[in-house]
Amino acid sequence: MTEAQVAGRQFSHEQLSRLHEVTRQIEKLCRIQLRAYLDALAPLFRPRRLLGNHMEGPGNESVVNADQSLNELRELFLRACGRPFDLRKEFPLPLESVPTQIQFLEWEYGYSVQIEREKKELSITAPLTWVLAYPAACSYTMARQMLAGQQERNAENLRTFALRTSLMHLMFARLPELTSLFEGLRYRVEIRKSRELGDLPLVTVSAPVPTVLPADDILLIAATYSGRSGFVEIVDPEQALHLRDPLLEQVRKILEENQVSAVN
Numbered sequence: 001m002t003e004a005q006v007a008g009r010q011f012s013h014e015q016l017s018r019l020h021e022v023t024r025q026i027e028k029l030c031r032i033q034l035r036a037y038l039d040a041l042a043p044l045f046r047p048r049r050l051l052g053n054h055m056e057g058p059g060n061e062s063v064v065n066a067d068q069s070l071n072e073l074r075e076l077f078l079r080a081c082g083r084p085f086d087l088r089k090e091f092p093l094p095l096e097s098v099p100t101q102i103q104f105l106e107w108e109y110g111y112s113v114q115i116e117r118e119k120k121e122l123s124i125t126a127p128l129t130w131v132l133a134y135p136a137a138c139s140y141t142m143a144r145q146m147l148a149g150q151q152e153r154n155a156e157n158l159r160t161f162a163l164r165t166s167l168m169h170l171m172f173a174r175l176p177e178l179t180s181l182f183e184g185l186r187y188r189v190e191i192r193k194s195r196e197l198g199d200l201p202l203v204t205v206s207a208p209v210p211t212v213l214p215a216d217d218i219l220l221i222a223a224t225y226s227g228r229s230g231f232v233e234i235v236d237p238e239q240a241l242h243l244r245d246p247l248l249e250q251v252r253k254i255l256e257e258n259q260v261s262a263v264n
Helices: 013-045 048-054 066-080 140-147 155-174 176-184 216-226 246-257
Strands: 103-115 118-133 188-192 202-206 230-232
Touching: 013 103, 013 118, 013 176, 048 066, 048 155, 066 155, 103 140, 103 216, 118 155, 118 216, 140 155, 155 176, 155 188, 155 202, 176 188, 216 230
Parallel strands: 118 230
Antiparallel strands: 103 118, 118 202, 188 202
16 A cells, blocks of 8 residues: 555454454565566566666677667666765766566555644555565665665665666666566556655555555554554455456456356
8 A cells, every 4th residue: 555545444452463463474475476476577677678788798789779768767867866865976887787686675654643742753564565676785675774864874885776776667667568567467566756765766566465554543552552663554354355356357347348147
């Protein structure tokens, strides 16, 4: 789910505890599945498919529209170099070769809880939505921590992270079939921006199982009880039992349009 899709559902302490365990098991199942998908699709994420000889690699690889792709990447990256990254606007060529074993980390966002006079800023984790990224010394989580002053800043690592994150966005922008492939696997692709990362576009994929937040009063009690400033979204059991199947919906539409029903 996104920040705008907070359900505000009422749950008892026992229900929350049980749903956290259910969410953990479903997250593990989907993570294993997504890892297998990404490993199988790794050749499709090879950046030289778009950038050709503008990126380091063995042999000569001439690619149609490589200059245009490079210009788009440069524009994305240089825009991200502004605040809050504050990086030097340099773009040396050829670009360093990038491994294609795609990483994925849970999407996180800030959420303000206010009950009467009590207000608290929480860090929310969406366990079934992940940020896709090329391997780098600085991950999505580390970059957020560096820019928030929670970890020592490393400009070179931040630079590599920003460039490779921009590259991931370019791959999905220039190769729409990647999005179609994930949708066929029932994983939704979205482009998001994180408050902590400024204009840097992040590619996320979400499992078909929706997750929600409980009502603010329950969130505040849970955060206070645990002593933490964070919360992990939980699976919505009602929606989880009625998952959408885009292919099935299209088949049903064709049958209905042709006035065909099941034969008893």
